[in-house]
Amino acid sequence: MYQKILVPLDGSELAECVFPNVKAFIKECRVNNIVFACVVEPTLPSFHGEFPVSMEDLEERDAARRSSAKKYLEEVANRLKPEGVEMGVEVLVGRVAESLSEYADNNDVDLIIIATHGRSGVTRWVRGSVADKILRSASVPVMMVRAPGTKGGI
Helix, strand or coil: CCCEEEEECCCCCCHHHHHHHHHHHHHHCCCCEEEEEEEECCCCCCEECCEECCHHHHHHHHHHHHHHHHHHHHHHHHHHCCCCCEEEEEEEECCHHHHHHHHHHHCCCCEEEEEECCCCHHHHHHHCCHHHHHHHHCCCCEEEEECCCCCCCC
């Protein structure tokens, strides 16, 4: 049923709480393709003090962030890689929820497994929830995993 699973990560321990679920899908559902993805939002031009930050500096920062994200994802894939399972990494650039949903649509993803970060109340209203946005925008099933120690609520 599930052959290709997308696992969005942001580098946090909270996001990595999905790993036991990923391992269970590999073992029990015989999933043979896992893609770990990280989205890097482009840095917007701004002024720092009296001087504007140059476009070259912004491009260098973004390139460094993409490189760091790729290195992190490769480490995760190598750490979890079971025999016979293809592990891919994707560094996407853009808005997080939209980029992940679009990737899933365009790359034959069967399931997205994502951690919730347990925000509620005003924080959730102000910052929104990436997991909720993915749930609403993705055209494939989404499994949301609550990170240990986070509180539920509306």
